[in-house]
Amino acid sequence: MSKRWALSWSGGKDACMVLDQLIKQGDEVACLITTLPKEIGRTFGHGERTELIQAQGEATGIPLEWISCSFDTYTLDFLSTFKSLKNKYELEGVAFGDLYLDEHREWGENVAEQAGLMSSYPLWMEKEDAAAALKVFVDSGYKAKVIRISNSRLDEKWLGREVDASFLNGIQETGICPMGEAGEYHTYVYDGPLFRFQVPVEKGDIVELETTKRMELTLLEERVNKE
Template structure:
């Protein structure tokens, strides 16, 4: 029997790649999980609109669960909701799209242990492999656009850019930036690809 997994979902390339790997590995992704701070009403990871996340989940044909939390009680809120989801979806694991940041992994593993389930990191690899990972994402056929950048690391006019060969060529020349944006250099929204039933049209959402 395959594992029933909740996937921590940002809507970006990392979580989408994690989904692809889980499906390839015969895991049952029972739901997507996205945190929404009460202070903003938008997603915690990428400050994205809820409507776009719902459209993504519909296109992927996977239920999405929003964990409404507070910055002050983020960990407690996440755990409480995860325990509810564990029962609702009969979960035995939660997966994350983190790739090499040890602090992020430690947090996820601690959360999973508290919930009595396993923490999965299907993308975990060496930091030196980030350019290869970005190439793999594009070769898989997924389409994503940049929705946010760190102003101290990338120019604002990178917002709206599509991840393609030209993008790879340009970001690979920036020595101090992780090609996958693991330190928040840039964030993306995936709108199409192999697992999507249809292209996500975000206009008007």
């Protein structure tokens, strides 16, 4: 029996893989939810601009809901907004794209339980299975670019790279988690089987942050709908 889910949406490949899997198994993703810390005005974790995440919502045709929060009260803010979204969308559960970090799963299961919802981790795996998971994404037909890297794990040349077969081979030689589960890198998905149009983006400036570098993407006006 199909279920109605909210999907924690970062804009990256992991969340996209969860979306694809839920749809293929016959479930309904009623909304995408993205946290937006007031301190930075960008998405939590990836640091992406709101218009780029909104464009993904429009491309998939799934409603996007922002959870406004503060770093100091992140969990409370998430839970407060999420309870209202439960009623608005008649949700049965929330799905997350975490892979194998227990502390991340414990947090998600806890907030879902407090909201009276199920939690799901469709990608959950053993750490050693990360390379195989990345190959699944590479072969899936979705397209993504690397938008952020950890300075201690990768150098600047990785920014802007397509997550393709060449990337799969190269990232395995670095010794990091191939999926970047510990924040070694983050991605932005701009096209794929469930996208009604390719999100038109081009690579922009590289911004140096305290422990990371981010490549700004520019959202272009031209959109070509798929036939």
